[in-house]
Amino acid sequence: MSEPVLIVENLKTYFDIAEGTVKAVNGVSFTLNKNESLGVVGETGSGKSVTMKTIMGLIKKPGYIPEGKILFHTDEFSKDGKKEYIDLTKLPPHQFTRIRGRHIAMIFQDPMTSLNPMYTVADQMIETIMYHQNVSELEARKRAIELLRKVGIPNADKRIDDYPFQFSGGQRQRIVIAIGLSCNPELLIADEPTTALDVTIQAQILELMKDLQNEFNTAMIYITHDLSVVAEIADKVMVMYGGMQMEMADVNTIFEKPTHPYTNMLLNCIPRHDAKKEDLEPIPGQPPIMLDPPNLCPFLPRCPRATDRCRKELAEFKEVEPEHFVRCWNPVADTRMEGDK
Amino acid sequence: MLKYILRRIILAIPVLLGVSIVSFMIISLAPGDFLDSYRLNPAVSADQVKNLEKRFGLDKSPVVQYFIWLKNILKGDWGDSFTYQIPVWDLIWRRVGATLLLSITTFIFTWGIGIPLGIYAALHQYSLGDQIVGVIGFIGLSIPNFFFALLFLFFAAKTGGKIFPVGGYISLGYDSFPAWKKFLDILWHVLGPMITLGTSGLAGTMRVMRGQLLDELKQDYVEFARAKGMPENVVIYKHALRNAINPIITALGFSISGLLGGAVLTENVFGWPGMGQLIIEALLQQDIFVIMADIMLASVLLVLGNLIADILLAAVDPRVRLRLG
Numbered sequence A: 001m002s003e004p005v006l007i008v009e010n011l012k013t014y015f016d017i018a019e020g021t022v023k024a025v026n027g028v029s030f031t032l033n034k035n036e037s038l039g040v041v042g043e044t045g046s047g048k049s050v051t052m053k054t055i056m057g058l059i060k061k062p063g064y065i066p067e068g069k070i071l072f073h074t075d076e077f078s079k080d081g082k083k084e085y086i087d088l089t090k091l092p093p094h095q096f097t098r099i100r101g102r103h104i105a106m107i108f109q110d111p112m113t114s115l116n117p118m119y120t121v122a123d124q125m126i127e128t129i130m131y132h133q134n135v136s137e138l139e140a141r142k143r144a145i146e147l148l149r150k151v152g153i154p155n156a157d158k159r160i161d162d163y164p165f166q167f168s169g170g171q172r173q174r175i176v177i178a179i180g181l182s183c184n185p186e187l188l189i190a191d192e193p194t195t196a197l198d199v200t201i202q203a204q205i206l207e208l209m210k211d212l213q214n215e216f217n218t219a220m221i222y223i224t225h226d227l228s229v230v231a232e233i234a235d236k237v238m239v240m241y242g243g244m245q246m247e248m249a250d251v252n253t254i255f256e257k258p259t260h261p262y263t264n265m266l267l268n269c270i271p272r273h274d275a276k277k278e279d280l281e282p283i284p285g286q287p288p289i290m291l292d293p294p295n296l297c298p299f300l301p302r303c304p305r306a307t308d309r310c311r312k313e314l315a316e317f318k319e320v321e322p323e324h325f326v327r328c329w330n331p332v333a334d335t336r337m338e339g340d341k
Numbered sequence B: 001m002l003k004y005i006l007r008r009i010i011l012a013i014p015v016l017l018g019v020s021i022v023s024f025m026i027i028s029l030a031p032g033d034f035l036d037s038y039r040l041n042p043a044v045s046a047d048q049v050k051n052l053e054k055r056f057g058l059d060k061s062p063v064v065q066y067f068i069w070l071k072n073i074l075k076g077d078w079g080d081s082f083t084y085q086i087p088v089w090d091l092i093w094r095r096v097g098a099t100l101l102l103s104i105t106t107f108i109f110t111w112g113i114g115i116p117l118g119i120y121a122a123l124h125q126y127s128l129g130d131q132i133v134g135v136i137g138f139i140g141l142s143i144p145n146f147f148f149a150l151l152f153l154f155f156a157a158k159t160g161g162k163i164f165p166v167g168g169y170i171s172l173g174y175d176s177f178p179a180w181k182k183f184l185d186i187l188w189h190v191l192g193p194m195i196t197l198g199t200s201g202l203a204g205t206m207r208v209m210r211g212q213l214l215d216e217l218k219q220d221y222v223e224f225a226r227a228k229g230m231p232e233n234v235v236i237y238k239h240a241l242r243n244a245i246n247p248i249i250t251a252l253g254f255s256i257s258g259l260l261g262g263a264v265l266t267e268n269v270f271g272w273p274g275m276g277q278l279i280i281e282a283l284l285q286q287d288i289f290v291i292m293a294d295i296m297l298a299s300v301l302l303v304l305g306n307l308i309a310d311i312l313l314a315a316v317d318p319r320v321r322l323r324l325g
Helices: A048-055 A121-133 A137-150 A169-181 A199-216 A227-233 A251-256 A261-268 B002-029 B046-056 B062-074 B088-123 B128-142 B145-158 B179-217 B220-227 B232-258 B264-270 B275-285 B288-316 B318-324
Strands: A004-017 A020-033 A037-041 A063-073 A085-087 A104-107 A187-191 A219-224 A236-241 A244-250 A318-321 A324-326
Touching (some): A004 A048, A020 A219, A037 A227, A219 A227, A236 A261, A244 A251, B002 B062, B088 B128, B088 B179, B088 B288, B232 B288, B288 B318
Parallel strands (some): A104 A187
Antiparallel strands (some): A004 A020, A318 A324
């Protein structure tokens, strides 16, 4: 029943800069099935965006991948119906253009700047469709208009010839989504696509993405630091900190049984309607800079549950119950958020 | 768009009027006038000076002089040069050809080399090539033009004037040359001042182009174009460069205003009969009508250059185009 589209194994992305090596992604592993959506949560600098850019092959010097595999499945590369995976870390850059946009699409945070201001929406959509699908310009245009209708742009056949700046922020994000889905990719990576939008528009866009995901059968990775968005859209949640996974489980487990102290504290610092709280509890301290980090838990300096063992060795990313992984020596026991009482 | 252009042209009239008043005032404020050298000359009698004052209108107050000048201009008469005793425009017109030839070739040299080098430097940021290009640019920028010109002439003379001519505008036997050779001869002579002026302007163009392109390459839409799977040359040349070129095009419009300015020092060293020398001479001798005509010419070009820059920008940038309607 489960059909993995993407298998990431022990992925690492380092950046060699003058001051040393920044270990932006430090051993990330996960599996994503068809039609499944994964929410990736973490603070700024936790490595979530870099992980996704690595999958997209968008890491440039001084960044490199010292270790790990990104196995991706698409029918285009599998011969005779046999299921085969290609390792994206070994794909030469010029071949990546066959993957990007065609099989893995990505949507960025700020719709105001994602589109080129100098070209019409039609131009930017048609170039993508024509490049990947080998169709005539007329046919590409037809498809583009169809897509714009689907994402809810009124008068799509006329508005397609407008420039990006003639659309509102929400509409631009819809256009970006339409471009992302234009070649019916197996995987859609959304990097905080609603962060730059106001709350009402945010809800609309999330709704739209969920609908489209079902319609196109796309697997989705949704990067955010907004846990309410995760609750809304994800099946599975991965919590990242300092380039490592801290916890990964299905969305209900994360919200009901947060086991890692970091997840726990994250949930304690957002308002929730199902748990009354007088004060939100911010996590003290700053996220770390991953410059030549010691091989220890990156959350250690801020962790209230740190033990002597934490200062000596790094915990494994262990499966504590089926499909629930945690990296911690001293996990929060069963109780739902100690702060609640 | 037509309405916009018309409005801009009408708005230019008070600007030009203002320029003429201020510059006339400043020239008049300078002590003395054109006839001072006659006054100090014992061979010229006081009566003669008086006569000349009357003839040139220098006996009247500066305000009256200005209005006479303005009235004549509206009739199309820009006055005569005191020094040469010929109409100002005849004088300027003789220099226009050489000036334009120099400024246009310099322009092509600077932009034709500066833009590709800037693009190269941006695409290979911090590479050896980028550093070399930068150093060459700054050497050009740092060497004063007159000194570079002297070095150039020294080189030309050392090589016997075979590779480059040793200054001047035309060769000795110019009059006997057939038409095509005349043309080539002038082009050959323009090389010296062109390279001198061009290398000093190169750094600016190059750095602007490099900086612009680097800025654009960091933009989200460039990353998004990559994420769409566009090949790298489409990403760079279609998406990034198209945006990076906008300020360059504006600068291009501005440089129109400098076309007839002339380059005093370089022209002087190379013996190039351009506008720069004429202006300096006129300024030193307080040949007021020549100065005024030149200032007005420069102002008109400046206004026109700005307008052309805006029109060009509207032509390339849809945001500007749609705002102007």
